[in-house]
Amino acid sequence: MKRTHHCNALRPADAGKNVTLMGWVDTKRDLGGVTFIDLRDREGVTQVVFRPDSKVQETAQRLKSESVIEIAGLVTVRSPDTVNPKLATGQVEVVATSLVVHNACADLPFPMEDDKADKVNEDLRLEYRFLDLRRPRNLGLLKLRHKAARAIRAELDDQGFIEVETPTLFKSTPEGAREFLVPSRLQPGQFYALSQSPQQYKQMLMVAGVERYYQMARCYRDEDLRADRQPEFTQVDLEMSFIDREDMYALIEGILKRAWKEAIGVDIPTPFPRMSYREAMDRFGIDKPDTRFGMEIQDFTALFAGSAFKVFREAATTSGSVVRAINAKGLADLTQGELTNLENIAKAAGARGLAYIKCEGGEWKSPIVKFFSEEEKAALRQKLDIADGDIVFFAAAPWEQASTILGRVRLESAALLRAKGRLAIPADRYDFLWVIEFPLMLWDEEEKRYLSAHHPFTAPVPEDEPLLATDPAKVRGQHYDIVLNGVELGGGSIRIHDTAVQKRVFEDVLKIPADVVASRFGYMLKAFSYGAPPHGGIALGFDRVVAMLAGRSSIRDILAFPKTQSGQDLMAQSPGVATAKQLRDLRIRVVDEEPKAKG
RNA sequence: GGGGUGGUAGCUCAGUUGGUUAGAGCGCCUGCCUGUCACGUAGGAGGUCGCGGGUUCGAGUCCCGUCCAUCCCGCCA
Numbered sequence: 256m257k258r259t260h261h262c263n264a265l266r267p268a269d270a271g272k273n274v275t276l277m278g279w280v281d282t283k284r285d286l287g288g289v290t291f292i293d294l295r296d297r298e299g300v301t302q303v304v305f306r307p308d309s310k311v312q313e314t315a316q317r318l319k320s321e322s323v324i325e326i327a328g329l330v331t332v333r334s335p336d337t338v339n340p341k342l343a344t345g346q347v348e349v350v351a352t353s354l355v356v357h358n359a360c361a362d363l364p365f366p367m368e369d370d371k372a373d374k375v376n377e378d379l380r381l382e383y384r385f386l387d388l389r390r391p392r393n394l395g396l397l398k399l400r401h402k403a404a405r406a407i408r409a410e411l412d413d414q415g416f417i418e419v420e421t422p423t424l425f426k427s428t429p430e431g432a433r434e435f436l437v438p439s440r441l442q443p444g445q446f447y448a449l450s451q452s453p454q455q456y457k458q459m460l461m462v463a464g465v466e467r468y469y470q471m472a473r474c475y476r477d478e479d480l481r482a483d484r485q486p487e488f489t490q491v492d493l494e495m496s497f498i499d500r501e502d503m504y505a506l507i508e509g510i511l512k513r514a515w516k517e518a519i520g521v522d523i524p525t526p527f528p529r530m531s532y533r534e535a536m537d538r539f540g541i542d543k544p545d546t547r548f549g550m551e552i553q554d555f556t557a558l559f560a561g562s563a564f565k566v567f568r569e570a571a572t573t574s575g576s577v578v579r580a581i582n583a584k585g586l587a588d589l590t591q592g593e594l595t596n597l598e599n600i601a602k603a604a605g606a607r608g609l610a611y612i613k614c615e616g617g618e619w620k621s622p623i624v625k626f627f628s629e630e631e632k633a634a635l636r637q638k639l640d641i642a643d644g645d646i647v648f649f650a651a652a653p654w655e656q657a658s659t660i661l662g663r664v665r666l667e668s669a670a671l672l673r674a675k676g677r678l679a680i681p682a683d684r685y686d687f688l689w690v691i692e693f694p695l696m697l698w699d700e701e702e703k704r705y706l707s708a709h710h711p712f713t714a715p716v717p718e719d720e721p722l723l724a725t726d727p728a729k730v731r732g733q734h735y736d737i738v739l740n741g742v743e744l745g746g747g748s749i750r751i752h753d754t755a756v757q758k759r760v761f762e763d764v765l766k767i768p769a770d771v772v773a774s775r776f777g778y779m780l781k782a783f784s785y786g787a788p789p790h791g792g793i794a795l796g797f798d799r800v801v802a803m804l805a806g807r808s809s810i811r812d813i814l815a816f817p818k819t820q821s822g823q824d825l826m827a828q829s830p831g832v833a834t835a836k837q838l839r840d841l842r843i844r845v846v847d848e849e850p851k852a853k854g
Numbered sequence: 855g856g857g858g859u860g861g862u863a864g865c866u867c868a869g870u871u872g873g874u875u876a877g878a879g880c881g882c883c884u885g886c887c888u889g890u891c892a893c894g895u896a897g898g899a900g901g902u903c904g905c906g907g908g909u910u911c912g913a914g915u916c917c918c919g920u921c922c923a924u925c926c927c928g929c930c931a
Contacts, residue, residue: 282891282892282893284889284890284891284892284893284894285887285890285893286887286888286889286890286893286894287886287887287888288887288888288889289888289889289890290888290890291889291890291891291893293891302890302891304889304890306888307888320881333889334889336889337889337890337891339890339891341891342891345891362864362881362882363864363865363881363882364864364865365864365865365866365881366864366865366866366880366881368892371865371866371880372865374865374866375865375866376860376861376865376866376923376924377923377924378922378923378924379865379923381923428931429931430931431930431931432929432930432931433929433930451930451931452931454931476930478929478930479855479928479929479930481925481926481930482924482925482926484930596858599857600926600927603857603926603927603928604927706931707931708931709931710931711931819922819923819924820923820924820925821922821923825923
């Protein structure tokens, strides 16, 4: 049993050769006398002919789709009127002289033709993932993922990086994402946590002198799932010593450029634009702006400081509050349901309501326009470029909240406009963007203390370091996020490598008790006192990178065996129950859910 | 934890104000067919309408609960 060719290989030049092909029955066309089989393997399709004079035609007539067969036969050039131009091998066919059925396929649970299969319920396809993946379109996604990984590894290798594997059995780090706990049998009552990131280990590798580390790191987070979030996912995780932010930008731009080129043949221009967090929030109302379309936020705080409209006047004259607006061009004819939905989105972001002006038939239709002076209307019209068919949305709130409200409304409005065919974004448009100068700390109203905006190892911008003691909220971190078309591909930072600064951040700014710092991060502080080089790193969400390359919105599509939104693998049926012995060994008792308190 | 959408034949779907025996296309099965490539053609089988309860003379259809999938919010240092 030896295959001579893949199913995409044969051409007229191969005529006269005796070949052996193996693969799956793609389709069968039984004409009573002659029978045709399209034989498919991972590379392509070849037509095989079974003639009545062959001993195997009767077997061929009984073949079922997706059975695995081996055929041997003679490569023959097709007559001109029977050439199939849709097939790479369409000028030839193999006239079969032998046929072996290696595995007959049962009745299929869903059609395998790409266009039909794509519409089949995802849960059924996930249960039969081995079949769904067999479709050329989906095998192509696995190949694409492979190409992207290969390009990234090649670039990192060229740049002097060493791939090092770090443990995924780590310990709990409670201030991060919820973790998967793993009970320790040898240390009863104690638990590992599956690593949510190799963060601390990779910093130790820098202290160890590795200088340039990377890893295609499997990470785990026990949070609710989304189209772009799985409980286990892969990060291109890397760390470098003796660098600054500019080195990191150049490196990542090189990696992504190479991945785009080698995976999908697209040249992306570098360097990428950069935008401060402040500017991103001001203009787009989000820290990962989609800059493929405008609809930018405009400020009218000064304009409404003396307005007759009390809601706007009060916001405009309150310190820290703003009055801002966006113009959703061409969306004035939205339905009542769509408007209500936008209102709900605004309310979820903290708005009390969603003030708007519809401009239709040369008229401004709005519950609030009667309060506006001519001067205010003129300023709005001019700055927002208001024309017939537009609808303007307002937010009057503290700066960050107003930004978030309009940022959400902007994205939803764009989605509506795209659905109505009034906003066209080319599928091959890639707007990469660095978002930089994030605040290092955020004040947590519930806990009445500062929390790290990203993680506590991020170094402050040098000129802001004195503010750590006086006004931590004003300190900008040396953090950077890489954003593509409104999707956060990854983020990282230059780290603190000084024991004293790290200790101050932990204890004085974040107010983590000294004993907790010692037990959780003691080894890091210890390491930093033994020759820690200045260093920084980043982690790219590899699944998201591949999804963007593939033009897919769900990372389930580009994972071989993804989990559903409730965290289950429908094919393997995980998770499952543990045996009594396993639980005994781990000293774990499963208790019934406590009845919900009735209120 | 919250909001939206969906669940009817193996698959994709239709199913009217609640009313006789729940339909279509594809797939499957059985014939016929020697140049098809979405082969064609004739016939056939196939349904606990996700599950449980309720209203009703009568429920795929109305009500309540629940499960599953999915999108989003919260969450994701």
